[in-house]
Amino acid sequence: MMAGLKSLQMGSRIARWYSIPLLLVLWQAAVASGLVHSRLLPGPGTVWTALLEETGNGALIHHAGITLARALTGFSLAALIGMPFAIAMARSTLMRNLLEPIFFVGYPVPKIALFPVFTYVFGIGTPSKIAFTFLECLYPIVVTCYFGFRGVETRLIWSAQNCGADRVTILRRVILPAAMPSVFSGLRIALPVSIIVVVITEMIGDSVGLGYYITIWSTRFRFANVYAAIVVIGICGLALDQALLAVRRRALPWQREQS
């Protein structure tokens, strides 16, 4: 009975993921039949070989490490600096009036247009990538956290005040924990942004990183390597998201999963 149920569950899980193998088979068939240009779209087997080879000789790991380090540095800086801004805007009218236009009017502006200026100020290497990732991550973090800190129920703050808590205690023990779910949703929006931004800016101009790797191998017409790098970016994105969810489970055991 149990075994039967298990195999049924396994069966439905396979049924759910059938589209990826199906697409791989179609892809292979299209390449083998000569329908698509095999130089532009090499078959999955060729991509897999390139992935193993380039991981084995360390090239992909080297570039992925640089891209990840840049993305995470920019992201962490944005989280560390953005959170105090969000708290200040939520708690003080003066700060809100001063900063609101910068964060709310600036929110829909495509900040990528400023990247050329960043390369002049910070150089084309790592510093401009980190600074730009910081800017791109700062907006979603500040805006989402701000709504989280504003949304803390006034009742909770009042009862803490009634119990004689001072401002610091209220911030640490009431406002921060109550706003945590919003903080994590802001971080979850910003984390993939950081990887996307680093890869794009590396494609625009750099000599290391996965974005550079994609550009250089596509100019050499070795598209198997390009697709291998794309797979690596996808894996990095999934891994970071899962890591953040794991941190949230530890930090917010009371909140149910909603992914």
Add this chain to the structure above:
Amino acid sequence: MKAASVTAQHWLLPALVLAAWQIFGAAGLLPRYLSTPTAIAVALWEIARTGELFAALAVSLFRVAAGFALGTAAGMLLGLAAGMIPAVRHFFDPLVSFLYAIPKVAFLPVLLLLLGLGHASKIALIGFSCFFPVFIAARHAVLSVNRLFLWAARNMGAPPHIILFRVLIPGAAPELFAGIRIALAHAFVVLFAAELIGSKSGLGTIISYGEEWVRFDLMFAGIVCFAALGFLGDRLLLAVRARLLKGQMLATEERLLQ
């Protein structure tokens, strides 16, 4: 607090930055690549007068509008279908969750070779990037429409197309717009990267020509236009949403983002 002093506080930081930029830039204390606000305004006027600006603007606007429209339409249709039909959902879910994590710009070199340096490669890439946030929002929105509304409609004998247009789509609309707004933001990022990496026309080229010719005022003029285009696009979308969703916008804090 008086409204006038609130407005003054709103404008304080931007005005200070602009003034400092102008004063220090004109005094030669800033690096040359930062130019000055007045020089940028002059450059803007110059490219507006020669018509260069409008030609570039038209090209960029066409690419972003076409890509956004195609990607959003595809994402909306398939996302609504995935929300309503389990078979469609099971086919797309694994593909979307894997592809969503990948920056779509990574496919730019392939698309450039496949479709050339012209409009087609940019439109395809923008459409591809816009598809995912809209698909995810539509799929999730349909699934989270209150089941009671559906049951009520069915009980009263509403045919499927009435349920779709009168229950599901209105119920899903607020979340759908959130997804479309993200897609629009993606569209501009992709447009910029695509025009900077492989293009011979559009706003991105004004910026890169400005860099090449060491005309930093021109580079900034391009940047200002690009930023304004993205900002106005977002405002237009919000205005459309406010018209379509009059009642559903009440009691939300989103007005702050407008």
